[in-house]
Amino acid sequence: PLPFAHKTPQLGFKPVPFGFADKVxxxxxxxxxxxxxxxxPVGIAGNMPAFKQDASNTAAEQxxxxxxxxxxxxxxxxxxxxxxxxxxxxxxxxxxxxxxxLHVGGMQPWNGDKVKKAQAAVGVxxxxxxxxxxxxxxxxxxxxxxxxxxxxxxxxxGPARGNALMKTEADPQGVEILGTFQNCASGPTPWGTxxxxxENFDGVFVNESGNLTELEKRYGISNKDAGxxxxxxxxxxxxxxxxxxxxxxxxxxxxDPFDPKAKPVKRTAxxxxxxxxxxxxxxxxxxxxVYMGDDQRFEYIYKFVSKxxxxxxxxxxxxxxxxxxxxxxxxxxxxxxxQWLPLVHGQHGLTVDKGFADQGxxxxxxxxxxxxxxxxxxxxxxxxxxxSHKPGEVYCTLTNNSDRGKDGKPGTDAANPRNSNxxxxxxxxxxxxxxxxxxxxxxxxxxxxxxxDAGKAEHVGNIKGDAFGSPDGLKFDHNGVLWxxxxxxxxxxxxxxxxxxxxxxxxxxxxxxxEFRRFLTGPNGCxxxxxxxxxxxxxMFVNIQHPGEPDSExxxxxxxxxxxxxxxxxxxxxxxxxxxxxxxxxxGVIGS
Ligand code: FEO
Ligand code: CA
Ligand code: CA
Ligand code: CA
Numbered sequence: 274p275l276p277f278a279h280k281t282p283q284l285g286f287k288p289v290p291f292g293f294a295d296k297v298x299x300x301x302x303x304x305x306x307x308x309x310x311x312x313x314p315v316g317i318a319g320n321m322p323a324f325k326q327d328a329s330n331t332a333a334e335q336x337x338x339x340x341x342x343x344x345x346x347x348x349x350x351x352x353x354x355x356x357x358x359x360x361x362x363x364x365x366x367x368x369x370x371x372x373x374x375l376h377v378g379g380m381q382p383w384n385g386d387k388v389k390k391a392q393a394a395v396g397v398x399x400x401x402x403x404x405x406x407x408x409x410x411x412x413x414x415x416x417x418x419x420x421x422x423x424x425x426x427x428x429x430x431g432p433a434r435g436n437a438l439m440k441t442e443a444d445p446q447g448v449e450i451l452g453t454f455q456n457c458a459s460g461p462t463p464w465g466t467x468x469x470x471x472e473n474f475d476g477v478f479v480n481e482s483g484n485l486t487e488l489e490k491r492y493g494i495s496n497k498d499a500g501x502x503x504x505x506x507x508x509x510x511x512x513x514x515x516x517x518x519x520x521x522x523x524x525x526x527x528x529d530p531f532d533p534k535a536k537p538v539k540r541t542a543x544x545x546x547x548x549x550x551x552x553x554x555x556x557x558x559x560x561x562x563v564y565m566g567d568d569q570r571f572e573y574i575y576k577f578v579s580k581x582x583x584x585x586x587x588x589x590x591x592x593x594x595x596x597x598x599x600x601x602x603x604x605x606x607x608x609x610x611x612q613w614l615p616l617v618h619g620q621h622g623l624t625v626d627k628g629f630a631d632q633g634x635x636x637x638x639x640x641x642x643x644x645x646x647x648x649x650x651x652x653x654x655x656x657x658x659x660x661s662h663k664p665g666e667v668y669c670t671l672t673n674n675s676d677r678g679k680d681g682k683p684g685t686d687a688a689n690p691r692n693s694n695x696x697x698x699x700x701x702x703x704x705x706x707x708x709x710x711x712x713x714x715x716x717x718x719x720x721x722x723x724x725x726d727a728g729k730a731e732h733v734g735n736i737k738g739d740a741f742g743s744p745d746g747l748k749f750d751h752n753g754v755l756w757x758x759x760x761x762x763x764x765x766x767x768x769x770x771x772x773x774x775x776x777x778x779x780x781x782x783x784x785x786x787x788e789f790r791r792f793l794t795g796p797n798g799c800x801x802x803x804x805x806x807x808x809x810x811x812x813m814f815v816n817i818q819h820p821g822e823p824d825s826e827x828x829x830x831x832x833x834x835x836x837x838x839x840x841x842x843x844x845x846x847x848x849x850x851x852x853x854x855x856x857x858x859x860x861g862v863i864g865s
Pocket of ligand 2: 457458549655745746760802
């Protein structure tokens with residue numbers, strides 16, 4: 274039961290200005306404190322190596338510490354099923370690595386030990402956290418503490434289990450995968466598990482032959498390494514040697530944070546694409562519905578509806594809810610209505626002669642199936658948020674798309690109304706009848722981001738309140754406030770069209786009034802992403818990703834501290850991604 278009345282929330286804080294300093298800025302009356310930074314020990318008994326600022330921690334030590342580039346996360350009250358707000362578990366994604374910072378000497382020279390360390394610095398952390406007299410702290414040691422990395426065994430569930438495209442020499446049955454990586458956004462489930470989402474997996478695979486299959490091309494695999502250089506030392510990532518390994522990534526992975534021995538499962542019924550997040554809601558009928566974005570230019574928005582129903586008192590049964598169900602992709606029509614198109618083998622052209630032998634093929638090639646169904650090509654779908662008090666009301670960030678309208682690319686449509694969409698927008702839909710399982714919906718554009726002082730009309734937008742661009746993280750708190758986090762890329766932040774807008778930021782939104790109010794700005798070179806609240810809404814957890822990220826204009830990759838040394842300060846040295854705790858000094862509800 275929620276402690277909050279279902280009424281329109283009021284924002285009570287004074288907005289913060291654009292941020293240009295190497296620190297986290299929150300409104301007067303609030304405090305932001307670092308809880309868990311890259312290299313901090315996760316808390317496994319007898320195995321808690323301290324972070325070394327010179328980056329000399331080994332791969333084995335890194336596998337016992339916080340990974341890099343914190344992203345989506347969730348808070349689970351302890352014990353399982355509790356609703357308290359002082360003691361819990363957190364599951365935290367570590368999306369990817371900055372190898373210039375991760376190793377002594379950066380990427381020079383490159384070797385197998387550095388690949389092993391990078392593989393240990395991605396994936397997921399599970400930590401135990403507690404509110405103490407000295408503020409929130411990580412509990413160490415903790416029986417729950419766990420790191421999941423690029424080499425942790427993970428089971429394959431759903432229709433792709435055992436599929437020919439999932440079989441490799443190391444796994445001839447197609448039933449178990451080593452690891453998860455590029456873990457971007459995420460979602461908690463009502464049954465106390467964590468869904469972590471594999472986004473830009475293509476970047477660690479290489480097919481140097483250049484003879485790319487249609488499937489490889491459709492998922493962005495290329496003949497060049499994206500910069501991670503794993504395939505140079507670990508031939509699992511060389512697609513000439515292991516052609517099916519890339520098919521084993523791009524999934525949603527379910528983790529039980531309460532059981533550190535439980536094997537995670539790739540839930541293939543939810544489809545394979547560059548998964549941004551997985552937002553779960555329970556429909557009035559009891560079916561679990563999962564909303565998911567595919568974050569690339571001109572890709573799609575999906576939802577999954579479980580075959581079986583959620584049982585509030587049967588966790589064991591709920592653990593299988595994401596095994597079976599129907600995957601849909603969205604079509605937004607110009608009249609303001611929309612349709613969920615089912616990706617079901619044998620229906621609507623998803624047949625053997627089109628290259629889909631069975632439902633396993635449909636989910637592995639979900640993008641190609643969605644192409645056939647005629648889904649709407651969106652401006653990079655990122656996070657999806659379901660209104661905390663209004664069933665069936667859903668919001669999705671479309672971060673930006675500089676390619677819309679370019680030669681050979683799709684032009685505008687009703688749901689993506691701007692060419693060269695540099696600031697992005699947020700789309701909203703209401704499922705028919707307020708039922709998340711509905712086949713149709715009504716939609717509108719909630720906001721076009723931009724800046725009122727922009728020189729060009731298409732960059733002005735229609736924000737009521739504080740300006741922002743490139744919305745990415747999006748989540749409702751328990752009080753009905755919608756929070757938006759920005760990911761303006763390092764090559765653009767505070768430059769070009771974004772000049773004068775400062776560092777990445779977070780704004781609070783009251784959806785009923787449409788007011789946007791800036792709540793937080795981050796340190797130099799960071800992205801703000803990842804958001805969780807305690808059930809009393811009095812503690813907010815925010816992730817600061819890649820502070821000090823190098824860019825060609827302002828920063829020298831050889832000097833990682835050139836623009837940021839957050840959070841440890843200039844005398845300490847290298848910047849570290851971290852989870853930050855935000856509290857109101859008077860102990861009140863966040864945002865009030
Ligand atoms: Fe990892 Fe789409 O952001
Ligand atoms: Ca993101
Ligand atoms: Ca993004
Ligand atoms: Ca990022």
